[in-house]
Amino acid sequence: MSHVSLKDIAAQAGVSFQTVSKVLKGKGNVSPETRAWILQVADELGYVPNALARGLVSQHTSTIGIVASDFSDYVLAQFVVGAEQEARRQDQCIIIGNIDLAGSDSERYIRLLIERRVDGIVLAAPQLEQNQQVGKMLHDQLPVVSLHHVPGLQVSRVGQDQLQTGYMATRHILELGHRQIATIIGPRDRRVTQLRLRGYQQALESAGIAYDPELVEEGTWQVESGYEAILRLLDRTATSNAHFTAVFVQNDTMAIGVLSALQQRGCRVPEDYSIVGCDDIAIAAHTIPPLTTVHIPMYETGGTAVRLLLDIITQRIVEPQRIILPVHLVERASSGRLDNSSTIVLPSMKKETICGKDQN
Amino acid sequence: MSHVSLKDIAAQAGVSFQTVSKVLKGKGNVSPETRAWILQVADELGYVPNALARGLVSQHTSTIGIVASDFSDYVLAQFVVGAEQEARRQDQCIIIGNIDLAGSDSERYIRLLIERRVDGIVLAAPQLEQNQQVGKMLHDQLPVVSLHHVPGLQVSRVGQDQLQTGYMATRHILELGHRQIATIIGPRDRRVTQLRLRGYQQALESAGIAYDPELVEEGTWQVESGYEAILRLLDRTATSNAHFTAVFVQNDTMAIGVLSALQQRGCRVPEDYSIVGCDDIAIAAHTIPPLTTVHIPMYETGGTAVRLLLDIITQRIVEPQRIILPVHLVERASSGRLDNSSTIVLPSMKKETICGKDQN
DNA sequence: TTGAAAGCGCTAACAT
DNA sequence: ATGTTAGCGCTTTCAA
Numbered sequence: 001m002s003h004v005s006l007k008d009i010a011a012q013a014g015v016s017f018q019t020v021s022k023v024l025k026g027k028g029n030v031s032p033e034t035r036a037w038i039l040q041v042a043d044e045l046g047y048v049p050n051a052l053a054r055g056l057v058s059q060h061t062s063t064i065g066i067v068a069s070d071f072s073d074y075v076l077a078q079f080v081v082g083a084e085q086e087a088r089r090q091d092q093c094i095i096i097g098n099i100d101l102a103g104s105d106s107e108r109y110i111r112l113l114i115e116r117r118v119d120g121i122v123l124a125a126p127q128l129e130q131n132q133q134v135g136k137m138l139h140d141q142l143p144v145v146s147l148h149h150v151p152g153l154q155v156s157r158v159g160q161d162q163l164q165t166g167y168m169a170t171r172h173i174l175e176l177g178h179r180q181i182a183t184i185i186g187p188r189d190r191r192v193t194q195l196r197l198r199g200y201q202q203a204l205e206s207a208g209i210a211y212d213p214e215l216v217e218e219g220t221w222q223v224e225s226g227y228e229a230i231l232r233l234l235d236r237t238a239t240s241n242a243h244f245t246a247v248f249v250q251n252d253t254m255a256i257g258v259l260s261a262l263q264q265r266g267c268r269v270p271e272d273y274s275i276v277g278c279d280d281i282a283i284a285a286h287t288i289p290p291l292t293t294v295h296i297p298m299y300e301t302g303g304t305a306v307r308l309l310l311d312i313i314t315q316r317i318v319e320p321q322r323i324i325l326p327v328h329l330v331e332r333a334s335s336g337r338l339d340n341s342s343t344i345v346l347p348s349m350k351k352e353t354i355c356g357k358d359q360n
Numbered sequence: 361m362s363h364v365s366l367k368d369i370a371a372q373a374g375v376s377f378q379t380v381s382k383v384l385k386g387k388g389n390v391s392p393e394t395r396a397w398i399l400q401v402a403d404e405l406g407y408v409p410n411a412l413a414r415g416l417v418s419q420h421t422s423t424i425g426i427v428a429s430d431f432s433d434y435v436l437a438q439f440v441v442g443a444e445q446e447a448r449r450q451d452q453c454i455i456i457g458n459i460d461l462a463g464s465d466s467e468r469y470i471r472l473l474i475e476r477r478v479d480g481i482v483l484a485a486p487q488l489e490q491n492q493q494v495g496k497m498l499h500d501q502l503p504v505v506s507l508h509h510v511p512g513l514q515v516s517r518v519g520q521d522q523l524q525t526g527y528m529a530t531r532h533i534l535e536l537g538h539r540q541i542a543t544i545i546g547p548r549d550r551r552v553t554q555l556r557l558r559g560y561q562q563a564l565e566s567a568g569i570a571y572d573p574e575l576v577e578e579g580t581w582q583v584e585s586g587y588e589a590i591l592r593l594l595d596r597t598a599t600s601n602a603h604f605t606a607v608f609v610q611n612d613t614m615a616i617g618v619l620s621a622l623q624q625r626g627c628r629v630p631e632d633y634s635i636v637g638c639d640d641i642a643i644a645a646h647t648i649p650p651l652t653t654v655h656i657p658m659y660e661t662g663g664t665a666v667r668l669l670l671d672i673i674t675q676r677i678v679e680p681q682r683i684i685l686p687v688h689l690v691e692r693a694s695s696g697r698l699d700n701s702s703t704i705v706l707p708s709m710k711k712e713t714i715c716g717k718d719q720n
Numbered sequence: 721t722t723g724a725a726a727g728c729g730c731t732a733a734c735a736t
Numbered sequence: 737a738t739g740t741t742a743g744c745g746c747t748t749t750c751a752a
């Protein structure tokens with residue numbers, strides 16, 4: 001069945017199709033009678049305007065594109081949901097696509113978006129932060145808001161204070177009396193990873209503890225990688241003098257792997273090891289034991305990204321904007337005071353001094 | 361910066377824009393020299409075709425819409441990712457939107473999709489399965505493939521054998537020697553819930569065990585609801601004679617809540633209670649203990665849905681299709697043999713007899 | 721081999 | 737208050 005057009009309505013109502021257009025847009029001077037009549041006919045015929053034709057004329061589509069990492073990743077999905085809800089609140093549609101881990105087909109996908117003449121693009125695929133192509137393709141083409149750095153492009157950014165995230169988590173562990181603190185990080189080439197790591201380092205430093213690379217293991221953000229990383233950590237330190245009593249894990253998913261591995265090794269949490277994650281995913285409150293973690297407001301970030309993008313589009317803002325959302329620690333049972341440690345009073349540190357200039 | 365059009369290229373190359381069109385589409389007879397020349401100019405100018413204009417003429421958009429439940433739900437997200445990947449493999453774009461729990465704004469969203477003249481729609485929002493509007497809006501308008509029933513619409517369907525899922529899980533528990541088996545179900549008005557429950561009932565029946573409504577608790581698919589449901593179950597059966605030694609939980613997320621609650625009550629899994637879930641989400645392998653569950657191939661289902669939809673569109677298939685993907689049990693440590701139970705040999709049952717006609 | 725004409729469904733400025 | 741004209745960027749048919 002074919003769609004009904006303005007002309008169909010016009011023919012049926014016995015007026016010109018331009019008049020119908022006016023009525024349906026609520027503009028221009030049309031007599032109340034014709035207006036009512038046309039509205040009725042349109043309704044009877046089940047008219048739905050053609051956004052393609054409209055977009056062709058108006059030069060905008062009320063559609064924005066999202067380039068995302070695999071959003072079966074819980075955290076990314078939150079972002080996308082937040083973005084989508086905000087978009088729809090403003091009567092916009094979202095065209096969305098994952099790109100694979102290597103980010104290899106990102107160019108083809110961005111082209112697909114440009115072909116469809118999206119009004120703007122939200123970038124939420126950290127694996128692209130090294131990709132030179134993306135910046136080139138987007139350069140001066142479209143309004144863009146990104147969750148991450150884009151090489152070669154002065155781009156508006158939305159994100160969280162990642163350095164603070166690492167700092168908070170580690171600081172919390174220190175305040176519980178721990179002095180040997182291991183960390184499981186994300187992929188080393190990611191900025192989030194580096195920033196959270198730097199936050200960890202600065203917290204150690206603030207407590208006068210030397211940074212020990214022996215206590216750092218890399219993961220892929222996936223459960224299994226957390227599981228494996230903690231085992232490597234355990235095995236390596238068993239034969240060295242680099243013991244640890246707590247682990248700061250850079251995301252909750254890997255932390256779940258850590259809990260699982262420790263359990264299998266017969267280690268207790270938090271008695272033997274305190275564990276702190278990042279993200280505060282929904283099930284973090286129901287791991288065994290419940291996970292202490294840093295809450296990252298991904299849903300809000302998604303909404304903020306779209307709101308900013310829409311502002312940029314409608315107000316033709318050219319200056320790159322920057323929005324940082326706050327994070328906070330959620331204390332649960334996976335972190336505990338170190339046995340026979342007295343209350344530790346750490347030298348306090350002003351927030352300014354711990355925040356790097358170039359975030360994320 | 362504005363987009364470059366065929367005319368821009370034509371002007372630059374000194375030919376008519378229709379010729380440029382032919383070259384870019386690789387059609388018609390154009391001399392090799394002009395062809396090469398035009399291609400070069402187009403490349404220099406960075407031409408990207410306008411899909412709106414193209415769609416206006418060709419009457420299709422190479423874009424399909426997905427109406428999804430909140431896809432911050434891990435299982436739904438898997439479906440969407442699978443769908444998106446398949447779509448892009450076929451050079452299609454996906455416009456996606458969540459609808460809220462009540463499904464209240466679904467009509468507005470579907471209209472948004474129709475306005476954009478998507479070529480077809482994938483429905484993946486079980487909370488709509490009672491919604492009369494959806495069927496009406498979609499009736500004879502667009503090709504549709506749905507994950508769930510749509511009242512008033514003969515629609516192509518893709519899904520899994522939900523009855524078999526409940527049957528398998530329960531059967532597995534029975535084979536471990538359990539006789540008192542509780543179940544935590546999803547929202548009662550959902551078909552999946554009913555089918556998985558029926559599978560549970562049929563399995564009990566196959567072992568000659570009477571169905572006891574006392575042993576059924578309802579949840580919302582969320583972690584907390586699983587947590588609360590098992591507590592209700594525990595409390596209620598403590599004062600009655602309806603004991604249980606195993607629980608079939610209708611999704612993994614609730615099962616995680618169950619594990620958490622049992623742990624807090626000092627109950628051991630699987631020694632005191634065997635737990636079996638549904639879905640096989642990524643972290644199911646790393647809960648404590650690792651969760652026995654029924655694997656539901658959501659990623660594949662998403663891909664299948666899109667493939668079917670595209671077939672329907674290109675081949676103008678009118679007969680509603682139906683595809684059921686198989687599920688299978690994944691045995692892990694959360695389910696174990698009931699203490700001092702001898703090996704149980706259950707009467708076997710043919711698959712045909714347990715499969716209801718109208719699935720899902 | 722190339723170009724001109726028409727039209728997809730719509731909007732907007734202008735004329736009646 | 738209504739209709740006319742023009743055009744958004746493209747494809748397709750037909751004429752040169």
